[in-house]
Amino acid sequence: MTYQNEKKNKRKQKLHSLIHHPYFGFIIIVFLMFFVQLIRLLGVEVSVSILRAFGSTMIFTIVALGFSILLGYGGLASLGTAGFVGLGAYTLVYFTNIVPLPIFLTVLIVIVGAIILGTVVGFISLRIEGMYLAIITLGLSEILNEVFKRATNITGGTTGVNIDGIILFKNIVSVNHNVVFVIISIILFIIMILTLNIMKSPTGRALLAMRNSSSAAQAMGVSIFKYRLLAFIVTTVYAMLAGVLYMTYWSFTIPSTWTLAFSLNILVAVVVGGSQSIYGIILGTFMIFGLDLAVFKQIDFFVANPGITIVMNGILIIVVVMFYPGGLIKLVNALGIKLKKIFMNWIKKWKEFKYGIDS
Amino acid sequence: MITTEGFWKSIILFTLLLAVIFIILRFTVLKRFKNMEKTMNITTNIMLAIGVTYLLYRVYHALPEGAETFLFLNIIFNSIVQICVLALSTTAIVLIFKTSTTANFSQGMIATVGAFVAAKVIAHLVSVYTEMGSTLVVLIAMIVGALTAFSLGVLIDVFIIRKAKFPTPIGKQMITMGLVLVFTGLIPIIFGTLPLIVNKLSYADNIKFTINDFPYSITVHAFYALLITIGLLVVLFSLLRFTKWGLGVRATASNELVASMMGVNTRVITAMSWGIAGLLGGVAAVILAPNSGSIQVGIMLPTQVNGFLAAILGSFSSFAGPLIASLFIPILTNLMSLIATTWQNAIVYIIILVIVLIKPSGLFGKPTAKKV
Numbered sequence: 001m002t003y004q005n006e007k008k009n010k011r012k013q014k015l016h017s018l019i020h021h022p023y024f025g026f027i028i029i030v031f032l033m034f035f036v037q038l039i040r041l042l043g044v045e046v047s048v049s050i051l052r053a054f055g056s057t058m059i060f061t062i063v064a065l066g067f068s069i070l071l072g073y074g075g076l077a078s079l080g081t082a083g084f085v086g087l088g089a090y091t092l093v094y095f096t097n098i099v100p101l102p103i104f105l106t107v108l109i110v111i112v113g114a115i116i117l118g119t120v121v122g123f124i125s126l127r128i129e130g131m132y133l134a135i136i137t138l139g140l141s142e143i144l145n146e147v148f149k150r151a152t153n154i155t156g157g158t159t160g161v162n163i164d165g166i167i168l169f170k171n172i173v174s175v176n177h178n179v180v181f182v183i184i185s186i187i188l189f190i191i192m193i194l195t196l197n198i199m200k201s202p203t204g205r206a207l208l209a210m211r212n213s214s215s216a217a218q219a220m221g222v223s224i225f226k227y228r229l230l231a232f233i234v235t236t237v238y239a240m241l242a243g244v245l246y247m248t249y250w251s252f253t254i255p256s257t258w259t260l261a262f263s264l265n266i267l268v269a270v271v272v273g274g275s276q277s278i279y280g281i282i283l284g285t286f287m288i289f290g291l292d293l294a295v296f297k298q299i300d301f302f303v304a305n306p307g308i309t310i311v312m313n314g315i316l317i318i319v320v321v322m323f324y325p326g327g328l329i330k331l332v333n334a335l336g337i338k339l340k341k342i343f344m345n346w347i348k349k350w351k352e353f354k355y356g357i358d359s
Numbered sequence: 360m361i362t363t364e365g366f367w368k369s370i371i372l373f374t375l376l377l378a379v380i381f382i383i384l385r386f387t388v389l390k391r392f393k394n395m396e397k398t399m400n401i402t403t404n405i406m407l408a409i410g411v412t413y414l415l416y417r418v419y420h421a422l423p424e425g426a427e428t429f430l431f432l433n434i435i436f437n438s439i440v441q442i443c444v445l446a447l448s449t450t451a452i453v454l455i456f457k458t459s460t461t462a463n464f465s466q467g468m469i470a471t472v473g474a475f476v477a478a479k480v481i482a483h484l485v486s487v488y489t490e491m492g493s494t495l496v497v498l499i500a501m502i503v504g505a506l507t508a509f510s511l512g513v514l515i516d517v518f519i520i521r522k523a524k525f526p527t528p529i530g531k532q533m534i535t536m537g538l539v540l541v542f543t544g545l546i547p548i549i550f551g552t553l554p555l556i557v558n559k560l561s562y563a564d565n566i567k568f569t570i571n572d573f574p575y576s577i578t579v580h581a582f583y584a585l586l587i588t589i590g591l592l593v594v595l596f597s598l599l600r601f602t603k604w605g606l607g608v609r610a611t612a613s614n615e616l617v618a619s620m621m622g623v624n625t626r627v628i629t630a631m632s633w634g635i636a637g638l639l640g641g642v643a644a645v646i647l648a649p650n651s652g653s654i655q656v657g658i659m660l661p662t663q664v665n666g667f668l669a670a671i672l673g674s675f676s677s678f679a680g681p682l683i684a685s686l687f688i689p690i691l692t693n694l695m696s697l698i699a700t701t702w703q704n705a706i707v708y709i710i711i712l713v714i715v716l717i718k719p720s721g722l723f724g725k726p727t728a729k730k731v
Contacts, residue, residue, distance in 0.1 A: 077529060128719045131462050131528065132675075135667045136715055139708050142664060146705035260664060264464065264536045271533050307544040314540030321533045322523045 022200075025279060026192045033058065033185040037178055053286075053294035055181055058188045059245050061285045064269050065195045065278065066238025071267070072275030073204055074231035075211030076125055077134040079263040083141030084117065084236050086148055086258030088243020093253070094154050096163045096172065103166045103248075110240050118236030122229035141263060148255035160254030163247065180249050187245065191238065192278055198234065199276075207231060265289070272320045274327025283328050287316065363698055366421045373413050374713075377406050403717055414710075418694050429573040434693045439581040440646060441689035443588040447643035448659070448666040449673075449685040450592065451636035456675050457612035458625075458632040459520065461531035462667065465538035466640055467659030469508050469515070473641025474648045474658070475546060477504030478555035494561050494583070497645070501587075505641035512637025516630045546656050554653030557645055560584065584646045591642060592682070595635065599678065608632060665689075668711050674721025684722065 018024060036054060040046045063085055070076050091110050095101040101109075121140065125133055148155045155161055165174040198204055206227050209217040214224055247253060265288050273284020286294075296302040296309040324331050384402060392398045422430050448466065455463040477500040484496045515538065520531055560583040565576035599605035607628040610618035619625045640659070647662065648654050669688055673680030688707060695703035714722065 071529075124716060127716060131456075131532075132671055132715075132719065135462065135671045136712065138664065139668055139671075139712055143705050143708045143712070146702070146708070150701050150705070260660070264539070268533060268536055271529065305548070307548045310544030311541050311548075312544075314537045314542075314544065317537035317540065318519060318534050321530050321537065322519070325525045325527070325530055 022196055023193060026189055026196075029192075029282065030185045030189045033188075034182065037181055041178070047298065049293045049297050051177075051181065053290040053292075055177075055184060055249050056246075056293070057282075057286045057290035058184050059242050059249060060266065060269070060289050061282050062188060062191050062242040062245070063239050063266055064273075064281045064285045065191060066235040066242075067266050068270050068275050068278075068281050069195065069198060069204075069207070070231050070235045071270055073199065073207035073211060074228065075207075076129075076228065076231060077131070077267070078121070078137040078232075078235070079134045079260065079267070080121065080137030080141040080144075081235075081239055081266045082258040082260065082262035083144030084114070084239035085243040085246065085262070086253070086255070087117070087144055088114070088240030089247040089253045089258075090148060090155055090243075091240070092166075092244045092247040093161055093163055096165075096167055097161070098154060100167050100170075100172075102169055106167075107241070107244060110244055111237055114237040114240040115233050117240075118233035119229055121236065122232035125228050125232060126225060138260060138263070141258070141260070145255055145258055148258060155255065158255060160252060162252040165251070166248055175248060175251060177249070184245055184249065187241075191241075196278060199278075203227070203230065268317055272317055272328055274329035277327070277329045280327045280329030283332070287328070288313070363421070366417055366698060370414060370417060374410065377410055381406055407714065407717060407722075418698060421698050426573075428571065429575075430697065431694075432570065432573075433575060434697070435690055436575055436577050436581075438689040438693045439577065439585050440650065441693075442686055443581075443584045444643045444647045444662055445665055445669060445685040445689055446592065446682055447588060447639045447646075448662050449669045449681045450595065450678065451639040451643075452663075452666045453670050453675060453678060453681050454608075454632050454639075455636045456670065458608060458615075458629045459516075459531060460615075461528050461535065463535050463636070464532065464663070465515070465535040465542065466636065466666070467644075467663035468539050468542040469511050469637045470640030470644035470659050471654070471656060472511060472542060472546065473504035473508030473637070474557060474644035474654050475504075475550045475555060476507040477501055477641075477645045478557045478648070478654055479550065480504070481558060482555070493558055497558050497560050500557070501642060501645045504645050505638045508637035508641030508644075509634040510637075512633035512635075513630050516633035520633075521626065521629075543656055556653050557648035559649040560646075580649065587642065587646070591639065595639075596678065604628065604631065668708070671715055672711050672722055674724025676720070676724045680721055680723030 033054060036046060036051065040051065063081060067078070067081060070078055088110055091113065092103075092106055095106040095109070121137065124136060124140075128136055149158055163172075165172045167173070206217070206222045207230075209220060209222050210224060210227055218224055269284040269288040270281055271284070272287060273282070274280025291313070292309050302309050320328060320331075381402065385399070419427050419431065448470070452463060452466055455461065455466070477497075480500040480503045481496055484491060484499065488496075519534060519538070520526070523530060523534065559578075559580040561579040563579045565578050566582055567574060567576045569575065599608060607618070607623045607625075610621065610623050611625050611628050615625055643662070644659055647658060651658055665688055666685070669684040670681045672687070673682065673684035675681070688711075691710065692703050692707045695706045699706060718724075
């Protein structure tokens with residue numbers, strides 16, 4: 001082998017290791033988000049609804065990633081997500097409108113609050129399991145929703161409340177949506193890396209063991225107490241952070257957003273996408289929260305008949321759950337393998353055509 | 360009369376006191392018993408009973424003096440419609456949970472479709488047969504709506520739930536969520552966007568009677584609703600108790616695989632359960648619909664949430680437990696609305712949460728041992 005060839009090979013290897021690095025996909029996703037923003041700044045017309053669709057997809061992906069640690073790894077179903085996200089959103093409202101505090105402090109308070117709340121829910125989960133836990137967390141979410149509705153001096157009641165901007169240091173700064181979009185994509189990038197590291201670490205493996213059989217996991221020395229609390233804390237922190245991001249991005253919220261339907265949507269997004277794969281969750285979240293705004297709102301037929309999009313979403317969920325229980329990501333992977341096979345077949349045929357069949 | 364602040368202070372103090380007493384008992388007296396779990400169970404039951412009694416006692420005394428009994432009974436009579444609706448929905452949810460081991464989130468939506476059909480039937484009957492009595496019209500509409508919900512339930516089980524490739528409880532739950540979305544989109548397309556109205560069962564004068572010189576009244580609608588609910592539930596419970604289908608349901612509930620091996624046709628039983636759950640829901644929706652003027656897509660949602668909570672509170676393992684819990688929730692909600700207006704739902708949810716945390720298998724359920 002010549003020196004040049006070796007160098008070429010090395011370069012190839014470098015590229016290979018770069019592409020197969022676990023963070024490569026995340027960088028691509030964040031870059032795509034930047035790209036959408038960039039071409040908009042350059043003057044290409046990207047409709048606002050597409051941008052909004054990507055924005056909410058990214059925010060809710062954070063929620064869904066936390067939920068996947070709970071459901072896909074911990075095997076614990078919770079329907080309290082809506083309450084937690086709403087609580088995050090209203091905390092920001094409180095610390096902007098009523099008690100002005102800088103955003104960094106607010107985020108810190110939200111994280112501490114989320115850890116406390118997650119610990120409480122984790123303790124509940126030690127006593128109650130399965131469907132019962134889902135319904136109890138639903139009750140918790142309903143309590144929070146009642147608070148959002150009734151504490152009118154903070155939350156504005158059922159008519160909703162809006163913030164004029166966020167407090168960076170002392171004064172309220174009005175929010176530029178483009179900047180917030182970029183910040184959200186960076187935060188999403190960090191959270192994806194964090195989640196991947198949780199999933200692939202001993203913590204993730206312990207959670208998986210717990211999901212498959214809690215008794216067996218306990219016998220192997222996995223502390224159920226510790227990991228259940230941890231799973232709930234991670235979920236709650238993600239959810240409440242997403243609530244803060246939601247509030248900064250939309251600057252408006254009403255209690256009717258944070259009902260059972262939202263929790264169910266998050267659950268559906270995680271399961272339909274594939275509960276153990278980050279890309280699957282992004283795909284699922286986009287399907288549930290983004291598809292309507294990004295695709296259907298661009299087509300006149302669906303704008304005229306808004307009911308049909310909901311029906312199609314429902315049918316999609318039913319079909320995926322009925323026939324592809326592993327989630328959409330499994331389907332995509334299977335399709336990829338099939339395409340690769342077809343492609344290889346073609347290459348083989350072309351080679352046979354060119355060089356003749358081996359005999 | 361006691362101020363609301365004093366009321367809450369006393370309630371919280373009493374709860375803390377009970378908790379402390381329980382912890383002391385747990386580590387001193389109960390430890391010496393041989394059959395510790397059983398004694399623990401009995402102690403928690405007694406503690407819960409004391410707590411609930413104290414709560415009711417406090418509520419009773421927080422009401423205006425001289426009229427306590429009147430208000431108490433009046434609240435019970437006023438919440439009859441809510442109780443009926445909740446009892447029917449809860450029974451439907453428990454029935455499906457027992458046979459399909461899944462929480463059916465589309466229960467309310469199936470019921471709403473029934474109510475919409477009933478409203479269409481009412482509109483048709485009123486315009487064609489003008490001489491028909493209004494009660495008869497609503498009854499016919501109720502039957503048609505309930506039958507629609509029945510067939511919808513059966514169809515969903517036969518064509519969707521049963522055809523799923525790898526049915527897990529969470530997968531089935533997800534399918535019902537998909538159904539909620541489908542119905543939410545389809546209802547405005549099928550039934551149009553014009554407001555549809557379901558009449559009350561009767562607009563006759565209230566039934567009036569006196570107990571201890573206090574006048575009470577029940578609307579005729581509530582009275583009929585109570586009759587219908589009791590009739591339906593009695594029929595359902597006797598079916599469960601005395602027929603082969605009921606035996607099959609109980610067998611399927613305890614273990615589906617073994618039941619099917621023993622010759623129980625679990626498919627028919629599951630389909631019938633879905634159908635009957637739809638029927639109960641349809642009746643409940645028709646009873647509930649007149650309260651909110653025209654029917655909206657989401658009328659059954661709060662009832663459904665309450666139904667789940669009632670099922671948890673009463674324990675999924677029995678049929679009677681959830682029923683009692685569904686009596687308890689509306690009455691407590693309305694009682695609390697006298698003490699803390701606008702916060703009643705949150706308070707009731709917190710009370711339910713505390714009770715379920717104390718007794719994870721529900722008020723009337725036995726703790727189940729899990730096989731490893």
